[in-house]
Amino acid sequence: MTASKQMTIVVDADACPVKAEIEETAKAFGIAVCMVASYDHRMEAKEGVRVVQVDRGSQSADLYIMNHIASGDVLVTQDFGLACMALGKGAIVLSPRGEQYTNGNIDYLMERRHEGARLRRAGGRTKGPKAMTAEDRISFQQKLTKVLRSEQEKLDV
Template identity: 75%
Template structure:
């Protein structure tokens, strides 16, 4: 398999889980973050640091992914573009972004932003739980296995 796992690393809470699954599957990992976030290099992981402007990580990822890569991000905009480039996209909670659900997620984000601008409040995301981490790890493992099966055909 020539795919890589490319991680929007600035706020990714499942870095250790990604490294563990990637290592067992023999898949290289690229962690991309701004210089404001320190990511310790480990075996099998290439760390790329970019400038701290708001879209630098996203732009790097978009410009370097290829069809078949796996992108891990919480950013719906990045997820949408990555889907357009033929990547498999997962959230850190194990939700798979697809062409079928990304439009709804983007619309929901837009509505929440409008509500906040109008003075309304919205809840932030729930804290990551062990169940969330397990779900993510299971989903990433399943995606890798599915990709390997396709390569074997």
């Protein structure tokens, strides 16, 4: 991250269950948020939160994010493919459950996604994610707070 660019929390917002937690945490740190969603998911901008609406195409939000995310930004997404590309651009990537995607675990996650898709193509079934709980939301908010504090400390040094 360059000195002239402020960190932004970028959210793959179409199916993000922790938007409120992101907004609350970002406000506490004074960090801008950019929610990216298709026109199918109508969202309103708020103070400190910019909303970008994109076409309904299956990859429109991902393409917008990849064209605008920068090193040092934080991305919140459930999409392993998008996470992989964002890591390559130097972003910090979190899942809505607070798992941090890193260069050390993304290959395993991509392989697991590939195996699940292969099984489904062959007629098999795979389980979806379990429902979000209050504990999941707290865990996410704690992880986001930890990441933001860590990044702030790097800038203060």
